[in-house]
Amino acid sequence: MANINVDSKNERTFDAIVIGSGMSGGWAAKELTEAGLKTLVLERGRNVEHVKDYPTTNMMPWEFKHRGEIPYEIQKENPVVSRCYAFREDAQHFFVLDTEHPYVQQKPFDWIRGYQVGGKSLLWARQTQRWSQYDYDGPARDGYAVEWPIGYKDIAPWYDRVEKFVGISGNKDGLPQLPDGVFQPPMDLTCVEQYFIDQMAEHYPNRPVIIGRCAHLTDPQPIHFKQGRVQCQYRNLCQRGCPYGGYFSSNSSTIPWAAKTGNMTLRPNSVVQSIIYDDKKEKVTGVRVIDAETKETIEYYGRIVFLNASTLNSNLILLNSTSNRFPNGLGNDNGLLGKYVAFHNYRGKISAQYEGFMDRTTSGRRPNGGYIPRFRNVFEQETDFLRGYAAGLSAFRSTERDYDGIGKSLKEGLTNTELGPWHVGSHMMGETIPRESNHVSLDPNKKDEWGMPLLDVSVDYTDNEEKMLQDFFEQMTAMYEKAGFTNIKTRDTKQAPGLDIHEMGGVRMGKDPKTSLLNKWNQLHTCKNVFVTDGACMTSTSTQNPSLTYMALTARAVNHAVDEMKKQNL
């Protein structure tokens, strides 16, 4: 029930409502406000203002109480988030603790979350690759999951638009499987990475290796200065929040940009409980919010709603939005809401050494790495598993110290450092096939502190992922051997799904309302004034890091929504 003590209904009415202020919500806010729409951005977490709310950004290692580590007690109580490599003392405050926001795991699933203005855009590793037509063709080619309703040509101009604004560093590599974008100068490769690239070009001409494409400013343009952002200083402390705005986050870029239009109202501490469907008007009229601090219920109204609460939270909100017309969740006529969730298979790691280039080393820090684009099953099906994997690449030398000894000899051992051999490493980023059995639903009994049902997650690996993992080990070992690397070791991290932080699906796009939830413009087939443009909309996952595609889909959907509003269709 609406609380009559809050602002009048008029003051709670907007042209558009955006749920979530993270990577995709920030883009929805920017595009909607630039188009002149009075836009309400609802964010369940606290406000995080660029620079002002980055408390650790300039701290020295010795200034951290626990020298950068998370205390054992916190780790013990929060095993899920503690498994994320970035959950360290310097960025701890941007992560959700397991204890604060419980969920139900039917099968192990590490759900990594950031609940604040900016969401996980503060924490991401900033890798940004476009999808190619081969990626969009995946489901149609092998018949698993439904066909995408869009292809590369539909989204290419939106990748352009996003890349220009965000600022992407990368090299134009001319690869059909990984289209080039609007790039700023690429970061450097180390000599061993370059050597590996040359070796692969000789021995595996169909397996190109490149420098990663990442959302850092290496040559900022006027559009970035207007955002108040300057060139990346290569500090490599990005997860603390960057005072230079050297990397892209909603906080440094889209949210302040939207604020400057004068059209945005940002309301932090607003837990969206459900989206309100009006049976008579046959459309959504607004959203129901629980104030995170006072716990009061407030309703807000708008002509359109953009749902950008992150993949699984967007599923949760839709499942929790029931009405006479939609008793099983908003837009869920076909019963597929929450189903066909997929993720990325990050289980494979390989490491090695290289004895050459002992007269060379690196200096400075590089917030990026090398990238091996997918080379399996790209142009045709060639293995006994479906789809493929990409991989990272890094090669560096580290200082070695002698930790043995005591007293004077220990001090000498610690201070007399030597450079060791080159260490080389790669990690696998594999596509998983969306399956009906991988799904999320609402727990019928358990609720959180704000009265929201707990999300019940049932997502697992299949035989396809096991086969892919073995192939990664075999192929990468052969490639490393060809390059003359030694001491090659492979490792199955056995990590649970979710730790890849690329969970997608549950509200997938498609051509047919019988088999999908969203149309080609990210509108619910059965409720056109609701747009879902975060990872929940993804029909398949391919191997690329997904956020660039979420941002491009969001910009594209907003453009369509604004057009439709002008035509009075929404």
Ligand SMILES: Cc1cc2nc3c(=O)[nH]c(=O)nc-3n(C[C@H](O)[C@H](O)[C@H](O)COP(=O)(O)OP(=O)(O)OC[C@H]3O[C@@H](n4cnc5c(N)ncnc54)[C@H](O)[C@@H]3O)c2cc1C
């Ligand atoms: C350590 C790490 C490394 C990563 N590296 C990469 C990478 O290199 N490349 C890449 O592409 N991706 C990467 N990612 C993933 C990337 O961060 C996500 O894909 C991206 O942030 C998703 O955007 P989003 O808008 O869907 O969700 P988010 O950015 O998580 O934003 C969702 C927002 O919605 C809010 N919200 C949730 N529920 C509600 C509710 N009920 N009411 C109101 N608000 C709500 C949340 O508080 C949050 O602020 C990484 C993530 C992490 C944590």
Ligand code: SF4
């Ligand atoms: S590496 Fe660049 S983006 Fe990251 S903290 Fe440093 S200056 Fe900022």
